[in-house]
Amino acid sequence: MNIAAIPRSRPAPKARWFVPTGLILLSLVPILAGTFRLTQLAGGQVTPDNARFFDSPLPVLIHIPTVTLYLVLGAFQFVPPLRRGKRGRASWHKVAGRILAPTGLLAALSGLWMAVFYDLPPLDGPLLLVLRLVFGSAMVAFIILGFIAVRRRNYVRHSEWMFRAYAIGIAQGTIVVVTLPWIALVGPVTELSRALLIGASWVLSLAVTEYFIHRRARGPAPEGQTLRDGAAGPELPAIT
Template sequence: MSNVSRRRWRVPAWLIFLGILPIAASLYRIAVLIGTDPATVTNTDELRFFAQPVSIALHVIFAVAFLVLGAFQFVPHLRIGTPSLHRLIGYGAAVSGIIFALSGVYMVVTYPPHSLANPYIDIARIILGLAIPVMIALGIIRAIRREFPAHRAWMIRAYALAASSGAQSWLIAVAMLINGGFDATLADTMMWLGWAIGILAAEWVIHRQPRQHRARSVS
């Protein structure tokens, strides 16, 4: 594979790597739900997931789909060279993102809260979880109108919010290593920081000038 080909796939590879921790944790959760008798579970924080396993399964499956399909939309070669494939992947990513976000909101609203839950974090999850489908819908509308820069901006914002869970997982893991164990207040701080990183990263990607344009403006 040439250096150019490797560079094309660098961004989606890093985006998928970012989501490895939450994906692994979610798949483990599903494996536990499938392989465990609820009658043997005494921890109420764990037992709450057994009441509605379908919603968490939907959330995990479509989170993985949105993460992977959305990552490939950052490959310019697919966007420019195979627009029909770009659209097909985009449809799949849009549907996956909507189901992922709404199932997450549903779980926050209907599941009993975790014993260490921060209500402000849960409120943020609901607001941002509802924001993702709205952003995807705005992106689709802009694409239909052939307003592609605006389409790109809204889809990047939606993807960045969803991908923030990856940043949050890595931040919490690093914080636990430094702290020597789990701390709820520290974990909540990393949640806020992860969302902030996702939002700021999206706006940076949207508003930064391509290298060619910068070179042109300098000359």
């Protein structure tokens, strides 16, 4: 029997939506928090916690909408049927990517600006500031590397870099998954534990990403697909 001739099984239509649905649910955390901030700004409700946003509102007005668009629109890039365009037409993946790359850069750069120039709120210490600068800068670098890769038509490396960039962005939702068990078992967070928990959220999100990248690199190539660098592996969801 010719094993290569056996058609590859495809995920059930409903199963294809598990990943984007989960990502959108994680996205609700930063989206709701951002919506609350924008509502405060619109209503002029100045408090000690948000005074820094009123003093310099432009970065937060850029950050919240771009993060929202990046996380929600990016989640749909993980639906395989949307990644394939009809003949003569650009795929959803390509069209959305032209929006997501600059949107992701704006979200990351505005976040870095706020981390550096806004006064630190309660429980945000120097360690958390350093972590935000490290991971925010990494997100910018990953998006740029992904753009360079796609310009070179290296779609495998492109998908890997963009997957990593999205992992850093979606970690804002992972924070809740990591923090709630800590509060339930240990108690309220301190400046140190808050920094470590948020850092762990970024690390966890990237670790899951690297697992799927590694599994793709070791797996068999999809039917009719050859990776540009010669390595075999199934298609990896990407952002642009």
